[in-house]
Amino acid sequence: MLTRSRSRSQSRSRGPGTGPGGDGEKAAVRRREGAASGSKPCHCPLKRPRKAKRLHVAYEVVDGAREEGKGASPLQVPHWEPQDWQQQLANIRTMRSRKDAPVDHLGAEHCYDSTVSPKVRRYQVLLSLMLSSQTKDQVTASAMQRLRAQGLTVDSVLQLDDHTLGALIYPVGFWRSKVKYIKQTSAILQQRYDGDIPASVAELVALPGVGPKMAHLAMAVAWGTVSGIAVDTHVHRIANRLRWTKRPTKAPEQTRAALEDWLPRELWGEINALLVGFGQQTCLPLHPRCQACLNQTLCPSAQGF
Incomplete structure (x- = not known):
């Protein structure tokens, strides 16, 4: 009885895989076969191949494959434009239809x-x-x-x-x-x-x-070429009063860049003389004549005067 008990405890202390048919016996067989063939035994553990991770790109189509030969469309940025600007512009054209502001007969195109x-x-x-x-x-x-x-x-x-x-x-x-x-x-x-x-x-x-x-x-x-929007103090002031810039601007050059970012190019050549005359007659620097302005209800700044 003592002999059997000691044999069982020794078998348990060896751990799993050391008994008959276990991993220990298989390893011993591989070492003997390697020695017989003359090759050195390899003690390096076998590396399991890692599963490749899938990287998800922001613009990648996941729910369905695209047709072959068609790439992902570029990310569309929403186009910003001021609210009611077309009606505001139409009203300014109406108010400027008489062409009787100083700029209309004393501007640069009349001085040569x-x-x-x-x-x-x-x-x-x-x-x-x-x-x-x-x-x-x-x-x-x-x-x-x-x-x-x-x-x-x-x-x-x-x-x-x-x-x-x-x-x-x-x-x-x-x-x-x-x-x-x-x-x-x-x-x-x-x-x-x-x-x-x-x-x-x-x-x-x-x-x-x-x-x-x-x-x-x-x-x-002089050259008959529209290269950009000419912004002076009048255009700068009126564009900010009408909120024709995405955010308030502090200098005429900032206003020019902001206007050119959304205003259709076919209007660039018109906007300077139109707004300068409007600023000379109606949208004055200190005391704008809001009561006489067709944009009184559309101008975000009208309530402040």
């Missing part, structure tokens, strides 16, 4: 001499735009008349001394700085462009005293 060569006309357009910054249209038009009386060309302007040029353009805003810019720009045009003006926005804004608004207007008036 139509009897001179196209090259000289383009130069005069650019100069009128340079003078118009921070200046009322009436003051700009008067300064242009005095300059044209002197024969307004690149050569004639370069022959004027600074004092005489200043007297001719006074009282336009920042007239002293503009004397310097006009002289510098005229010299560049004479040296690099044979007295003409550049035909690209990038080259125009590189000229002293020429900003983005002037460049886009020069492209439209």
Whole structure:
């Protein structure tokens, strides 16, 4: 009895697989076979192949396979546009139908001499735009008349001394700085462009005293090319009052980018003169005439005045 009990306990202490037919006996058989064949026994554990993980991509179609040869369609971004903008624009067109704002007869397209060569006309357009910054249209038009009386060309302007040029353009805003810019720009045009003006926005804004608004207007008036929306203080103010920008903007260039992001391109050439005249007559900076505005019920800012 003692012998049988000791035999059972020894068998249990060896653990599973060490008895007859267990893994221990099978391993011993493999070692003997390996020794007989002359190969070294391998003690490396066998690695089980890992199951490949499936990566799910955000735009991948999971519920059904696409037809062969058709890729995933690009992610569609919802197009933002202001509420009621088409009706607001139609109302502004109605209010501006008489074309009797200062910009309509004193703007840059009315300040050049139509009897001179196209090259000289383009130069005069650019100069009128340079003078118009921070200046009322009436003051700009008067300064242009005095300059044209002197024969307004690149050569004639370069022959004027600074004092005489200043007297001719006074009282336009920042007239002293503009004397310097006009002289510098005229010299560049004479040296690099044979007295003409550049035909690209990038080259125009590189000229002293020429900003983005002037460049886009020069492209439209002088070259007949709509390169972008010209945004001045009027366009900047009205676009924010009407909420024509996705979020409020603090500078005209931010407003230009915001408008060009959604406004149909065929309207870009119209919007400057339309809103400038509207800002001169109705949507004034300090005391807008909301009672006389057709957009009174559609304007988000009307209740604040």
